[in-house]
Amino acid sequence: xxxxxxxxxxxxxxSASGIGMGIAHACAKHGMKVCIVDKxxxxxxxxxxxxxxxxxxxxxxxxxxxxxxxxxxxxxxxxELYGNIHLLVNNAGVSAGSTVWDSSWNDWDFIMGxxxxxxxxxxxxVVPRMLKHGEEAHVVSTSSTxxxxxxxxxxxxxxxxxFVSGLMETVAADLEGTNVGASVLYPGPTNSQLGFSSQAVxxxxxxxxxxxxxxxxxxxxxPAMPAMPDFTQIFMTPEELGERVIMGIxxxxxxxxxxxxxxxxxxxxxxxxxxxxxxxxxxxxxxxxAEALKFFGSLTYNPMYEKQTTPPGLAEDWDRSKE
Ligand SMILES: NC(=O)c1ccc[n+]([C@@H]2O[C@H](COP(=O)([O-])OP(=O)(O)OC[C@H]3O[C@@H](n4cnc5c(N)ncnc54)[C@H](O)[C@@H]3O)[C@@H](O)[C@H]2O)c1
Numbered sequence: 001x002x003x004x005x006x007x008x009x010x011x012x013x014x015s016a017s018g019i020g021m022g023i024a025h026a027c028a029k030h031g032m033k034v035c036i037v038d039k040x041x042x043x044x045x046x047x048x049x050x051x052x053x054x055x056x057x058x059x060x061x062x063x064x065x066x067x068x069x070x071x072x073x074x075x076x077x078x079x080e081l082y083g084n085i086h087l088l089v090n091n092a093g094v095s096a097g098s099t100v101w102d103s104s105w106n107d108w109d110f111i112m113g114x115x116x117x118x119x120x121x122x123x124x125x126v127v128p129r130m131l132k133h134g135e136e137a138h139v140v141s142t143s144s145t146x147x148x149x150x151x152x153x154x155x156x157x158x159x160x161x162x163f164v165s166g167l168m169e170t171v172a173a174d175l176e177g178t179n180v181g182a183s184v185l186y187p188g189p190t191n192s193q194l195g196f197s198s199q200a201v202x203x204x205x206x207x208x209x210x211x212x213x214x215x216x217x218x219x220x221x222x223p224a225m226p227a228m229p230d231f232t233q234i235f236m237t238p239e240e241l242g243e244r245v246i247m248g249i250x251x252x253x254x255x256x257x258x259x260x261x262x263x264x265x266x267x268x269x270x271x272x273x274x275x276x277x278x279x280x281x282x283x284x285x286x287x288x289x290a291e292a293l294k295f296f297g298s299l300t301y302n303p304m305y306e307k308q309t310t311p312p313g314l315a316e317d318w319d320r321s322k323e
Contacts, residue, residue, distance in 0.1 A: 001138060011037060088139045147163075148269065191232055
């Protein structure tokens with residue numbers, strides 16, 4: 001939980017473009033010192049200009065989030081520059097593969113290394129430092145609406161995003177009672193460079209011959225996908241999304257949703273889970289088991305979820321010209 005952003009330090013991975021950039025811009029506008037962190041050094045340098053032109057305190061740190069030694073060094077560099085880190089955003093992510101059976105082992109290793117272990121690396125390296133300095137702090141990790149219910153055709157991406165959801169809910173539970181809050185971010189469609197950057201950051205060792213290559217999108221364009229209409233004017237802008245993330249951190253929300261369009265689908269999936277639980281009378285034996293399960297902490301019921309309320313949201317005509 002961060003109530004006052006002024007003068008605090010943010011460390012945001014995957015922030016050379018798209019959603020990470022939008023969050024980083026919002027952090028700067030709210031008075032934070034910002035470390036933009038990304039594997040694409042050229043994109044980082046380009047991104048840094050925005051802060052310099054506006055006189056915001058920001059630095060670019062090149063990092064591949066899968067490299068643990070380099071991650072520690074990047075965090076040490078951020079601390080040298082700006083002192084304690086108060087906000088960690090595990091946002092670097094990629095897409096890969098098709099069905100489980102048609103995707104290659106390289107697809108799996110590539111996507112899980114970044115989308116899953118990249119997030120673990122950030123938490124394992126930064127959160128102990130936050131707990132140690134004791135000032136108000138927060139960790140956000142970017143999942144996806146595909147981390148809440150199934151989207152046909154994207155099992156690799158979906159499963160890594162489900163991983164992020166489960167991880168962050170448990171991290172939030174483990175951080176209860178500390179000065180560090182935790183949120184999982186579920187962006188809906190947002191203009192970004194994901195199609196291009198997923199190709200650009202893929203190490204040679206994990207590339208497959210004959211894999212399709214997308215053309216790089218122009219600045220601010222949606223990911224280039226074959227045979228897709230141009231949704232750039234319809235998708236959310238990273239700037240708007242960034243404001244919503246700031247609001248979620250301030251509210252200490254476990255779940256940060258950006259798009260109201262996903263309510264019915266989420267409800268459908270969660271209701272199906274509840275319906276699938278057998279409705280059986282509590283026999284003496286079952287009552288005994290229910291009592292025994294209370295020894296396992298929040299195994300059957302976690303009151304943490306009761307705290308989540310509905311955010312006020314932004315006005316429908318959130319002014320794009322202010323971006
Ligand atoms: N754009 C959307 O509609 C959308 C929706 C839901 C979730 N997401 C998620 O949002 C996050 C940001 O993606 P985006 O859509 O803004 O795309 P983006 O390509 O604009 O940003 C992703 C950034 O992550 C960086 N990156 C990738 N691998 C890295 C690594 N190993 N180390 C460091 N940096 C690395 C890329 O260079 C890129 O700058 C991702 O986790 C993505 O899965 C995006």
